[in-house]
Amino acid sequence: MMQQITVLGATGSIGLNTLDVIRRHPGRFTVYALTANTAVEQMLALCREFRPRIAVMADDRAAEKLERSLAGEPGTQVLSGQGGLCEVAAAAAVNTVMASIVGAAGLPSTLAAVRAGKRVLLANKEALVMSGKLFMDAVAESEATLLPIDSEHNAIFQCLPPGQVRNLAGAGVRRILLTASGGPFRNHTVDELQRVSPAQACAHPNWAMGRKISVDSATLMNKGLELIEACWLFNTRPDCIEVHVHPESIIHSMVEYVDGSVLAQLGSPDMRTPIANGLAWPERIETGVEPLDLFALGRFHFERPDLHRFPCLRLAAEAFESGGTAPAVLNAANEEAVAAFLGRNLRFCDIPVIIERTLAEIAVATADTFEVILAKDLEAREIARQHISHVH
Ligand code: NDP
Numbered sequence: 001m002m003q004q005i006t007v008l009g010a011t012g013s014i015g016l017n018t019l020d021v022i023r024r025h026p027g028r029f030t031v032y033a034l035t036a037n038t039a040v041e042q043m044l045a046l047c048r049e050f051r052p053r054i055a056v057m058a059d060d061r062a063a064e065k066l067e068r069s070l071a072g073e074p075g076t077q078v079l080s081g082q083g084g085l086c087e088v089a090a091a092a093a094v095n096t097v098m099a100s101i102v103g104a105a106g107l108p109s110t111l112a113a114v115r116a117g118k119r120v121l122l123a124n125k126e127a128l129v130m131s132g133k134l135f136m137d138a139v140a141e142s143e144a145t146l147l148p149i150d151s152e153h154n155a156i157f158q159c160l161p162p163g164q165v166r167n168l169a170g171a172g173v174r175r176i177l178l179t180a181s182g183g184p185f186r187n188h189t190v191d192e193l194q195r196v197s198p199a200q201a202c203a204h205p206n207w208a209m210g211r212k213i214s215v216d217s218a219t220l221m222n223k224g225l226e227l228i229e230a231c232w233l234f235n236t237r238p239d240c241i242e243v244h245v246h247p248e249s250i251i252h253s254m255v256e257y258v259d260g261s262v263l264a265q266l267g268s269p270d271m272r273t274p275i276a277n278g279l280a281w282p283e284r285i286e287t288g289v290e291p292l293d294l295f296a297l298g299r300f301h302f303e304r305p306d307l308h309r310f311p312c313l314r315l316a317a318e319a320f321e322s323g324g325t326a327p328a329v330l331n332a333a334n335e336e337a338v339a340a341f342l343g344r345n346l347r348f349c350d351i352p353v354i355i356e357r358t359l360a361e362i363a364v365a366t367a368d369t370f371e372v373i374l375a376k377d378l379e380a381r382e383i384a385r386q387h388i389s390h391v392h
Contacts, residue, residue: 003029003279006088007098008109010034011042013210014100014123014149017271019046021279021287029279033088035101035109038062044069047076053093056084058105085109090116096279099124100149102212103335104328104377107131111370117142121278123149125229126335130328131373132232147278148233152178152226154274155252155265156234162282166235177254177262178230179246180305181206183218185348186247190309196348198341206249206269215338216312219351220305224316225334228327231320238317245303250292268292311352315359324364325376332380333358340388350391358384 005022009015015034022029035056036043043066047055055070056079057063063080070076079087089097089112097113098121099106106124111131113120115138122128128135139146148154156176157165164171184203185193202214209217216222223243230241244254252274254264267273272287279285307314312334319330337354340346346354358380367373 002027003095004032004093005029005096005098005279006033006035006091006094006113007031007100008035008085008089008106008113009098009100009102009124010046011036011039012100012102013208013213014271014275015098018098018100018121018275018279019050021272021276021285022050024288025285028285032091032094035085035088036062037101037105040065040069048073051075053077054079054084054088054091056080056088058082058085082108086112089113089118095119096121098149098275098278099127102126102210104130104331107370107374111135111138114138114144114146115142117144119145119147119278121147121149121275125150125225126331128232129225129228129331130377131367131370132228132327134367134370134373136232146233147281148229149271149274149278150226150229151269151271151274152253153230153233154277155179156230156255158265158277159253159255159263160234165233168234168236168240172258174240174256174258176230176234176236176241177256178223178226178241178243179249179251179253180220180223180243181217181249182245182247182303182305183220183222185218186245188309190349193309193349194347198344201341201348205247207271211342212335212338215341215351216334219312219338219348220310221312221316221334221338221351221355223305224313225331227313227316228320238320243305243313245305246300247303248297248300250297250300266292312355315352315355319359322359322364323367325362325367325373326359326364328367328373328376329359329362329364329380330355332377333384336381336384336388340385340392345392346388347391350388353391354384354387357387 031050067078099110100123319326
């Protein structure tokens with residue numbers, strides 16, 4: 001059966017990789033909707049190639065511009081705002097939604113796809129980090145199929161027995177070994193970290209990614225967010241997950257069983273592999289990914305993460321332990337701090353400082369509704385911005 005797909009965040013790194021896989025399988029996938037925020041020119045080119053039924057620009061003015069540019073061309077209706085994003089995520093005709101908007105902005109539309117019971121390919125880890133239990137409850141209630149796209153979580157998913165991904169004890173799993181590249185500053189001293197620039201932080205040694213996740217990867221906050229994501233996806237706790245820095249990024253993560261077996265998923269560092277795994281699951285499809293040449297690689301290395309130089313991983317684990325709205329506060333403060341760093345208004349080393357101060361200032365509340373979570377997100381952004389203006 002032809003799968004109808006909505007790609008949320010189509011102009012981003014994950015969105016474009018998804019469209020590259022879709023492009024290779026015209027008999028299997030059709031694009032129902034594409035979404036972006038402000039990138040009109042890129043969206044116009046994608047609309048001309050994929051002819052989606054609907055294109056959504058989150059930004060109203062960008063939507064007007066796209067509509068004018070598409071005038072006279074048949075087929076694509078233009079919508080705008082969060083309403084438009086949620087509409088195409090939940091549309092009856094859609095089977096599969098790639099949730100690849102970056103940050104908290106992706107929560108409402110990702111959730112709309114979950115509530116509509118879609119096959120949801122989750123790249124937007126921030127949505128799950130913010131709302132963990134409520135998000136997973138919504139998945140259970142709607143019987144949506146949630147498939148992890150983060151390469152680490154997709155690897156773990158592939159190493160677990162089918163149907164047992166939330167029953168690790170029953171499956172005989174002892175622990176999860178979550179791998180991390182260590183980012184571009186793995187060997188920097190604290191002193192060197194004071195002076196790193198946004199361009200250096202975005203130049204990841206192994207992966208080509210969007211700017212926000214590249215900075216997260218450099219601070220190790222990405223691993224912290226992934227630790228929380230893994231706890232929710234696989235129904236486990238941080239003490240059953242051990243982060244292993246593996247600079248080659250070839251082993252995408254591992255699962256250790258009680259009999260001593262360790263299963264790993266390996267591959268070239270190319271997001272088209274986990275994306276294709278999610279699109280075609282449980283089948284396998286061709287992706288254009290470079291085959292692995294282990295002879296050329298020769299060796300793999302492993303190190304423990306250094307929480308002194310990279311405190312964000314510790315902050316994330318602590319926020320998960322605090323529970324309630326703490327992970328949403330962590331995420332919001334991180335988004336603000338990363339945006340300030342990218343705008344040259346904050347030093348790299350001050351990113352964890354801002355997050356820690358924001359977490360200390362906001363009382364943890366029970367995260368029993370999405371409204372509470374979104375209110376904490378706003379409060380945390382406000383406080384983080386005040387701290388940023390003080391240290392700047
Ligand atoms: P990018 O920055 O490359 O792309 C983000 C996409 O989201 C763009 O389409 C952008 O539109 C859209 N967008 C941004 N802000 C908004 C908004 N306020 N409302 C609606 N849409 C918005 O990000 P990535 O593709 O790198 O990452 C996307 C998600 O996937 C993140 O959550 C990230 O953590 C996760 N991820 C990414 C990986 C990667 O390899 N890149 C690997 C694993 C996970 P526009 O272009 O108009 O700004």
